[in-house]
Amino acid sequence: MTEPTVLSRTGGPSLPQERNVVTDIPGPESLARLERKKAFVADGVGTMLPVFIEAAGGGILRDVDGNSLIDLGSGIAVTSVGNAADSVVRRVQAQVAAFTHTCFMITPYDGYVDVCAKLAQLTPGDHAKKSALFNSGAEAVENAVKIARVATGRDAVGVFEHAYHGRTNLTMAMTSKNMPYKHGFGPFAGEVYRAPMSYPFRDGLSGEQAAARAIDVLDKQVGADNLACVVIEPILGEGGFVVPAPGFLPALAAWAADKGVVFIADEIQSGFCRTGAWFACDEEGVVPDLVTTAKGIAGGLPLAGVTGRAELMDAVHVGGLGGTYGGNPVACAAALGSIEEMETHDLAARAREIGATMHSRLTALQEQHAVIGDLRGRGAMMAIELCAPGTTDPDPARTAAVSAYCHQQGVVTLTCGTWGNVFRFLPPLSIPDALLDEGFDVVAEAFAATA
Numbered sequence: 518m519t520e521p522t523v524l525s526r527t528g529g530p531s532l533p534q535e536r537n538v539v540t541d542i543p544g545p546e547s548l549a550r551l552e553r554k555k556a557f558v559a560d561g562v563g564t565m566l567p568v569f570i571e572a573a574g575g576g577i578l579r580d581v582d583g584n585s586l587i588d589l590g591s592g593i594a595v596t597s598v599g600n601a602a603d604s605v606v607r608r609v610q611a612q613v614a615a616f617t618h619t620c621f622m623i624t625p626y627d628g629y630v631d632v633c634a635k636l637a638q639l640t641p642g643d644h645a646k647k648s649a650l651f652n653s654g655a656e657a658v659e660n661a662v663k664i665a666r667v668a669t670g671r672d673a674v675g676v677f678e679h680a681y682h683g684r685t686n687l688t689m690a691m692t693s694k695n696m697p698y699k700h701g702f703g704p705f706a707g708e709v710y711r712a713p714m715s716y717p718f719r720d721g722l723s724g725e726q727a728a729a730r731a732i733d734v735l736d737k738q739v740g741a742d743n744l745a746c747v748v749i750e751p752i753l754g755e756g757g758f759v760v761p762a763p764g765f766l767p768a769l770a771a772w773a774a775d776k777g778v779v780f781i782a783d784e785i786q787s788g789f790c791r792t793g794a795w796f797a798c799d800e801e802g803v804v805p806d807l808v809t810t811a812k813g814i815a816g817g818l819p820l821a822g823v824t825g826r827a828e829l830m831d832a833v834h835v836g837g838l839g840g841t842y843g844g845n846p847v848a849c850a851a852a853l854g855s856i857e858e859m860e861t862h863d864l865a866a867r868a869r870e871i872g873a874t875m876h877s878r879l880t881a882l883q884e885q886h887a888v889i890g891d892l893r894g895r896g897a898m899m900a901i902e903l904c905a906p907g908t909t910d911p912d913p914a915r916t917a918a919v920s921a922y923c924h925q926q927g928v929v930t931l932t933c934g935t936w937g938n939v940f941r942f943l944p945p946l947s948i949p950d951a952l953l954d955e956g957f958d959v960v961a962e963a964f965a966a967t968a
């Protein structure tokens with residue numbers, strides 16, 4: 518393999534699109550920086566793969582030792598348009614040179630309103646919609662709940678098993694998994710109730726059966742009249758990329774509409790072209806009352822939104838929603854750049870192409886390795902669940918070994934799932950085919966090497 522010429526140290530689309538591992542992973546420069554991290558960064562802030570990055574773009578992350586790694590994680594579904602994508606860089610540079618902050622609650626600016634107009638256009642449903650912008654996914658989820666409570670005058674919040682909604686106090690209560698997200702951090706917010714999720718690999722139920730089971734819990738154990746909202750990830754993110762059985766989401770949404778319960782789709786991980794559509798809800802024509810977005814919306818800058826029916830959004834008193842930085846002008850410029858990339862390059866179609874490649878590579882792998890119990894996901898959000906052959910007994914050790922092997926070979930992979938036994942793939946939609954193929958060659962090697 519010939520060494521690609523590195524023309525500059527800039528990232529973005531100009532970065533050579535080749536895997537190139539020149540040291541151990543992590544290399545000596547990264548290890549030295551890891552010592553500094555240990556000295557100055559709280560231990561509670563972990564790092565999965567301690568290679569320090571100095572440039573990134575397309576499908577490559579380049580570290581301080583000169584290693585070029587294939588990115589199959591997009592910083593957890595964030596850099597869907599690629600790192601330092603052209604439109605993002607151009608708009609952010611112009612904005613940062615013009616002004617960096619005024620606080621939208623003090624003196625407004627166009628970028629914020631432009632992002633809200635785009636959200637109204639792109640989120641599911643053609644009803645009148647309004648939005649409010651925030652900094653993080655967790656903050657968006659918290660605000661969606663606040664809005665639903667004001668609009669309904671009710672307190673209770675319905676959530677699902679294996680859910681992930683964030684690390685703030687309310688969203689920790691809404692998140693399912695104890696370690697590492699909740700352990701020792703209680704007491705948690707009250708009035709949060711958990712219903713069973715549709716998990717086809719584990720429950721074997723149809724969408725309708727799983728919905729009836731969840732609705733029974735919400736109806737009998739909480740009472741629809743007490744429920745302000747149900748909050749659900751249309752495809753689970755951290756919980757294991759579980760795709761509910763067809764019919765589950767529509768049945769739940771119909772029940773919520775009938776009972777006056779606000780149906781909130783948390784599309785923070787699944788949204789913005791990731792699954793091959795603008796939003797995962799689009800697949801089954803589900804129209805949520807409120808949608809939370811973050812991650813992929815802004816190509817790596819912190820931005821989040823709550824978008825929903827105008828009359829629900831407007832139920833909150835003037836001044837009731839906000840925050841110093843929510844809808845920061847630089848983050849809004851990044852979002853407008855990301856959305857421009859998605860529209861001009863039809864990245865939803867690209868996500869479907871990537872999904873087709875990943876599906877065929879993973880199907881072939883599943884035929885060879887009985888440890889792969891389930892293959893699921895949609896578009897560029899796909900995963901395999903590792904279990905003792907022929908059972909649903911989770912195999913987190915093998916999952917960790919396979920992922921660690923990929924890291925050693927210069928492929929950045931992520932795991933997830935309640936039992937830590939799900940190997941998930943979230944490549945940037947800017948990844949070239951050759952790199953994607955090479956990434957999955959390494960994944961295949963990893964299974965053979967750890968058998």
Ligand code: PLZ
Binds near residue numbers: 593652653682
């Ligand atoms: N809702 C569906 O996926 C964030 C969490 C990573 P924030 N998921 C990645 C970690 O370990 O902290 C997420 C999500 C869904 C909400 C959130 C929260 O988004 O931007 O991390 O607050």
